Amino acid sequence: MGWPWATTCLPPTLRLRRRRPQPASPRSRGDGAAMTYAIPDDVAVQLGRPIDSITETERAQWQAWLDKVERSIRRAFKKAGLELDEQINLGEVIAADVADVEISAVIRKIQNPTWGETSYTKSVDDASVTRRREGAGESDPLALLDGEIDNLLPEIQSAAFSTRPRFQPDRCWA
Template identity: 40%
Template sequence: MSFANLTDVADRLGRPIADPDEIKQVNAWIGDVEAIIRSRIPDLDERIAAGPPTVEIVAMVTTNAVVRKALNPTGKQNERIDDYSYGLTEDAARGDLFLTESEWGMLLPHAGAGGFSTRPGFEPDRRALWPRR
């Protein structure tokens, strides 16, 4: 099941995608991003069914990664022509398909809970903290 589509990318880019080569390329990138997501979250469909994340969140995250790639496919970081210069942040200039930490957080909203979470009302067994004499 694919979550994002060509229309999602075109809407976020703010322009139509009509060139056949670009259509193939964007569809391939969508598939690649979804493969990246599934490599880290193999049970994605089950997680969506149980919620969160939702299908809309997965589509948004996938589309945002593809849009980043479409806006800078070669990974150019700076451009200078005479006295004009344009620069991109390190992430924007990566030129590859990736998800940001905040996007992974949207896909795995409870992944950080557990090891460092607090449990109200939890009282440790203080006898276990001190060695017996």
């Protein structure tokens, strides 16, 4: 968890402040599983479908995809040394923005399940098979886009490249 000298060698303005972990939010489905910030009904609304037209199979599949996207968001926050629920409770991240990212990823999967594949040709005579993929990167439509993660993660302000009006020696070995 970081460098051992990071808390003693850096001036107080540059030290990372760790907040006390907050209890998990009491969001849960009826089965006791944690609930995502978006629900399958939100996906249906974004697709322009009536909520009562969603089959139970679609609802279960969309919820599984929403769960997967939220786990990806949580992993991205953990990589940045943050907890998603804690950042939402502190007001650093808006829950509606998290729901928007989850819904967008699920809609990408629904509208284009073979993400990046723009054409597929199959011929019987002379055995011709053609697949065309465009764009480098993830082939999973549920993968978070860089812009989505950038919009969700709170901006970290630091004085890493600030200048001092006069020389002040670091007090690392005091």
